Amino acid sequence: MKFEFADRVNRLPPYLFAEIEKQIKEKKAQGVDLISLSIGDPDLPPPPFVVEALKEEVANVKNHNYSFSQGEPDFRQAVAEWYKKRFNVDIAQDQVVALLGSKEGIANAARAFVNPGDRVLVPDPAYPVYANGSTILCDGEAVPMPLLEENGFKPDFDAIKAKKAKMMFLNYPNNPTSATVDKKFLKEAVEFARDNNIILCYDNAYSEVSYDGYKAPSILEVDGAMDVAIEFSSLSKTFNITGDRIAFAVGNKQLVGGLTKIKSQVDSGPPVYTQKVAVKALAAYKSAEPPEFLKKNNQILSERRDTLVECLGDVGFPCEKPKATFYVWVNCKGDSMEFAAKLLSVGVAVTPGVGFGKHGEGYARITFTQPKERIIEASERIRKLFK
Numbered sequence: 342m343k344f345e346f347a348d349r350v351n352r353l354p355p356y357l358f359a360e361i362e363k364q365i366k367e368k369k370a371q372g373v374d375l376i377s378l379s380i381g382d383p384d385l386p387p388p389p390f391v392v393e394a395l396k397e398e399v400a401n402v403k404n405h406n407y408s409f410s411q412g413e414p415d416f417r418q419a420v421a422e423w424y425k426k427r428f429n430v431d432i433a434q435d436q437v438v439a440l441l442g443s444k445e446g447i448a449n450a451a452r453a454f455v456n457p458g459d460r461v462l463v464p465d466p467a468y469p470v471y472a473n474g475s476t477i478l479c480d481g482e483a484v485p486m487p488l489l490e491e492n493g494f495k496p497d498f499d500a501i502k503a504k505k506a507k508m509m510f511l512n513y514p515n516n517p518t519s520a521t522v523d524k525k526f527l528k529e530a531v532e533f534a535r536d537n538n539i540i541l542c543y544d545n546a547y548s549e550v551s552y553d554g555y556k557a558p559s560i561l562e563v564d565g566a567m568d569v570a571i572e573f574s575s576l577s578k579t580f581n582i583t584g585d586r587i588a589f590a591v592g593n594k595q596l597v598g599g600l601t602k603i604k605s606q607v608d609s610g611p612p613v614y615t616q617k618v619a620v621k622a623l624a625a626y627k628s629a630e631p632p633e634f635l636k637k638n639n640q641i642l643s644e645r646r647d648t649l650v651e652c653l654g655d656v657g658f659p660c661e662k663p664k665a666t667f668y669v670w671v672n673c674k675g676d677s678m679e680f681a682a683k684l685l686s687v688g689v690a691v692t693p694g695v696g697f698g699k700h701g702e703g704y705a706r707i708t709f710t711q712p713k714e715r716i717i718e719a720s721e722r723i724r725k726l727f728k
């Protein structure tokens with residue numbers, strides 16, 4: 342028997358990271374000592390108190406029943422308290438929904454609101470889920486918003502054709518460009534969404550991974566944001582628990598309600614024990630200041646960042662030190678696939694920018710989620726290659 346995929350599945354481009362993982366496997370099978378600076382998955386461990394909490398909550402037999410689809414009340418309360426401490430934003434429990442990772446929430450938000458043919462504004466370059474898992478799988482039309490270096494990798498709202506757009510995705514601190522924004526930009530985004538009747542989906546997955554004193558804002562800090570926006574946050578990168586799949590969306594009650602409605606028909610929410618762990622993890626914040634372990638993590642990451650940026654500058658690819666995320670977005674002055682292939686020839690895997698969209702061409706994303714000695718080794722190989 343031959344089974345045909347649905348048309349929307351056939352419209353999906355190949356999942357870039359799967360291709361890269363395949364290439365990395367091949368190189369490793371050839372015995373190459375490969376340094377992978379391509380996938381955005383932290384190598385640092387979760388803090389010990391989170392591991393302890395996981396053990397304790399898994400061992401509790403009461404934590405193995407179905408969750409409420411919207412998430413357990415104590416989880417939603419913990420998220421509301423975290424928003425107050427971290428961003429000084431007041432939210433009620435019914436403005437929070439628990440997610441199996443923010444990726445899931447981003448995809449299901451479109452399911453709740455995007456009809457076939459609806460236009461969805463997606464940054465280009467971007468995390469591929471906005472265009473693919475979200476828009477294409479809802480038979481929507483992804484309309485790229487170019488993120489250009491001369492605009493600080495922010496969309497130019499004056500140039501966007503907003504007609505018939507139903508939804509817009511924004512993501513800062515940004516993957517892949519590592520750009521950050523201030524509240525003035527967020528205010529413009531909220532006004533644009535309000536004036537054009539567009540649902541604003543704000544992806545804040547990297548809000549806690551930041552350096553040199555930079556603190557990422559929440560879109561919900563902006564006046565009027567609660568009327569148009571839903572924000573996605575995740576414990577994945579904050580607590581180095583990407584595999585545990587626990588995140589949340591917060592914001593406009595109707596938008597949170599729509600997403601919850603989809604989830605009640607699809608997955609019934611994250612395991613209760615991960616939500617209990619999240620309650621303990623978020624309680625580590627005593628104020629807007631990051632807790633000690635996070636300060637240490639971010640210090641380690643910033644040292645690696647400095648090593649990489651210095652090396653790239655030395656070999657003719659100067660780039661700014663990112664204030665957040667664990668990515669360096671480097672202008673590779675040419676074809677990004679060729680640049681990535683060149684680095685792969687010396688056993689360093691990076692992600693060609695074109696994989697994140699047409700406007701990512703000419704750039705590469707280099708991740709610093711490897712121990713410092715591997716970053717130093719990668720830098721030495723890159724130095725030899727270009728000098």
Ligand SMILES: Cc1ncc(COP(=O)(O)O)c(C=O)c1O
Nearest residue numbers: 442443444468516546575577588
């Ligand atoms: C911009 C962005 N948003 C969301 C996610 C998804 O994170 P998670 O589903 O683990 O919360 C990622 C993961 O790499 C990301 O880069």
